[in-house]
Each structure stands twice: as C-alpha cells, then as structure tokens.
Amino acid sequence: MSVLTLDQTSRWYGNVVAVNGISMTVRPGITGLLGPNGAGKTTLIAMMSGFLAPSAGTVTLDGTMVWRTTSVYRSIGLVPEREVSFGYLTGRQFVLANAELHGLPDPGAATERVLEVVEMTEPAARRIGTYSKGMRQRVKLASALVHDPSVLLLDEPFNGVDPRQRLHLMALLRRMGAEGRTVLFSSHILEEVEQVARQIEVVVSGRHAASGEFGEIRRLMTDRPVQYVVVADDDRALASRLIAEPSVVAVSLRPEGGIAVSVADFGSFALRLPRVARENGIRVLELAPTDDSLESVFSYLVGG
Numbered sequence: 001m002s003v004l005t006l007d008q009t010s011r012w013y014g015n016v017v018a019v020n021g022i023s024m025t026v027r028p029g030i031t032g033l034l035g036p037n038g039a040g041k042t043t044l045i046a047m048m049s050g051f052l053a054p055s056a057g058t059v060t061l062d063g064t065m066v067w068r069t070t071s072v073y074r075s076i077g078l079v080p081e082r083e084v085s086f087g088y089l090t091g092r093q094f095v096l097a098n099a100e101l102h103g104l105p106d107p108g109a110a111t112e113r114v115l116e117v118v119e120m121t122e123p124a125a126r127r128i129g130t131y132s133k134g135m136r137q138r139v140k141l142a143s144a145l146v147h148d149p150s151v152l153l154l155d156e157p158f159n160g161v162d163p164r165q166r167l168h169l170m171a172l173l174r175r176m177g178a179e180g181r182t183v184l185f186s187s188h189i190l191e192e193v194e195q196v197a198r199q200i201e202v203v204v205s206g207r208h209a210a211s212g213e214f215g216e217i218r219r220l221m222t223d224r225p226v227q228y229v230v231v232a233d234d235d236r237a238l239a240s241r242l243i244a245e246p247s248v249v250a251v252s253l254r255p256e257g258g259i260a261v262s263v264a265d266f267g268s269f270a271l272r273l274p275r276v277a278r279e280n281g282i283r284v285l286e287l288a289p290t291d292d293s294l295e296s297v298f299s300y301l302v303g304g
C-alpha cells in the first residue's frame with residue numbers, strides 16, 4: 001500500500017504563500033487534484049515527488065518523509081507539466097537515459113516494457129522533436145514509469161492533448177489505478193477529473209477547499225445559488241411571477257434591461273421558467289448564467 005500523507009504542509013516563496021497548511025491523504029487508486037490556475041497544484045506535486053522541501057509541515061509516503069529520502073524516490077514517478085527539452089533524442093533514448101539514471105539492473109528491457117505500456121514502441125525510434133503533443137505526453141509517462149513506481153504523480157497531463165489522445169491517456173491512468181498504484185493528477189477542469197478520478201481534492205489559493213467522491217464535490221458545486229439573467233418581452237411581469245417560485249432566492253430588474261435571478265436549485269428553475277412564462281403569456285427571449293466561471297465556483301467552495 002502506498003499512501004501519501006500531507007500534514008499541515010505549507011510552502012512559501014519569499015512572501016508568496018503558494019501552499020497554506022494543507023492536510024490530505026492520497027490512497028491507491030486515482031485521485032484528481034482540482035483547482036484554478038495558480039492554486040498551488042504544481043507546488044504541491046513538487047513537494048509530493050520530493051523535488052521541493054515543504055517550508056512547514058510534512059509530506060510522507062507510508063510514514064517515511066519524502067524530502068531527501070532516496071529510497072522513497074524509487075517508489076515515485078513524476079510526469080511534470082513542462083515539455084521534455086531534449087527534442088533531439090529519440091523517445092527510446094530519452095526513456096533509456098531515465099532507466100539508467102535509476103540504476104535499473106536491465107535498463108534496456110525496462111525501457112521496452114514501458115514503451116509498450118504507453119504504445120510508443122514504434123515511434124520511439126523517432127526524435128521527440130517530431131512528436132505530437134499526445135506522443136510527447138506518453139513518452140514523459142513512459143520515463144516516469146520506467147522504474148515501476150507505486151506512486152504516479154502527473155501535473156496537468158491532459159493540457160493541450162487532442163481528444164483521441166486524451167481518451168487513450170485516461171484509459172492508461174485507469175489501468176494504473178486498477179493495478180493498485182497511487183495515481184494523482186492535477187487539472188483545472190472539473191469534467192476532466194470527473195471522467196477518471198474516484199477521489200477529488202480541491203485546492204484554491206493554496207488552501208484545501210474540499211475533499212470527497214466526485215458526486216459530493218459536484219453537489220457542492222451545483223447546489224450553490226447561481227445568478228442568471230433572464231430577458232423577456234415583459235420583464236416586470238415575469239419578475240413578479242418568478243419571486244413566487246421556491247427555486248428562486250432573489251429577483252431584481254436590471255437598469256440595462258432583463259432580470260437578475262438568483263437561483264438555489266437550477267434543475268427545478270429550468271423546468272419551471274418556461275411553464276411560468278407560458279401560463280402568463282410572457283415570452284422568454286434569453287437565459288444566461290452570469291457567474292458560472294470555475295473561479296466563482298471555487299471561491300464559493302472556500303467561502304470567498
């Protein structure tokens with residue numbers, strides 16, 4: 001069992017606090033680390049993989065401190081967000097170099113094994129500089145897996161990858177999770193995390209905002225009141241009807257036209273709005289959310 005534990009872990013750069021007292025446990029299977037840009041995901045992953053020392057608190061793997069413990073590094077594979085900068089090497093040479101750095105007994109065999117896992121055996125003879133984004137991602141994954149680690153950490157692995165390669169990568173991660181590895185990947189896209197992760201950890205502004213199964217996180221995110229703008233051919237008449245609806249929290253007429261509606265339960269509001277309008281002979285011309293950015297969802301989760 002490989003369990004990563006963060007205990008009150010913080011990291012600051014000068015006076016920028018990138019990670020602020022986060023405690024979490026990452027178990028075997030797939031965990032999604034979800035948060036907007038700049039939330040501290042890269043910094044967290046760097047501490048989990050032993051590349052960065054926590055400024056305070058600890059990161060341990062099965063009870064052993066990760067930072068500066070070489071034996072622990074042997075159990076961890078990291079797929080960083082940045083591109084492989086050795087475009088002049090072939091995929092095979094790159095993976096082999098990593099196998100040799102790990103001091104594996106048979107680096108050649110380990111390289112072939114892992115190239116096959118990521119289905120890159122054939123293109124591995126070509127230079128990395130000629131690869132597509134998805135192929136580069138797979139070669140990075142191969143080099144992270146070459147020493148057969150029980151923990152696999154991936155920083156934004158789906159960024160810029162085309163849909164077909166994305167499905168392939170998701171299938172690979174699922175396989176790693178099913179094999180009992182502890183897999184954690186970061187993303188700022190909820191739908192991406194939803195498709196692969198069993199467990200989700202949400203970070204916002206360096207803080208741990210929520211933790212749970214996908215359904216619980218989705219509920220937290222969708223049950224919050226959301227603001228919509230509704231434009232009708234008679235805004236005032238519609239506003240007076242909408243305020244009577246249980247799914248509606250607040251209604252106001254906007255000076256520029258339309259109605260600002262704060263909705264607690266979008267599902268029932270979406271069903272009721274056309275009926276209310278029809279029953280009163282009002283035509284709805286437009287319905288649009290006003291604060292549905294991921295950032296606003298995240299700040300709701302941290303009570304901001």
Ligand SMILES: Nc1ncnc2c1ncn2[C@@H]1O[C@H](COP(=O)(O)OP(=O)(O)OP(=O)(O)O)[C@@H](O)[C@H]1O
Pocket residue numbers: 013016017018035036037038039040041042043044
């Ligand atoms: N080396 C550094 N020096 C100073 N500040 C840094 C450094 N690295 C990160 N930061 C700051 O720490 C905060 C968290 O950054 P981090 O890269 O960990 O977030 P992230 O969630 O991975 O975001 P992104 O997805 O945009 O990379 C940001 O405010 C960032 O500007």
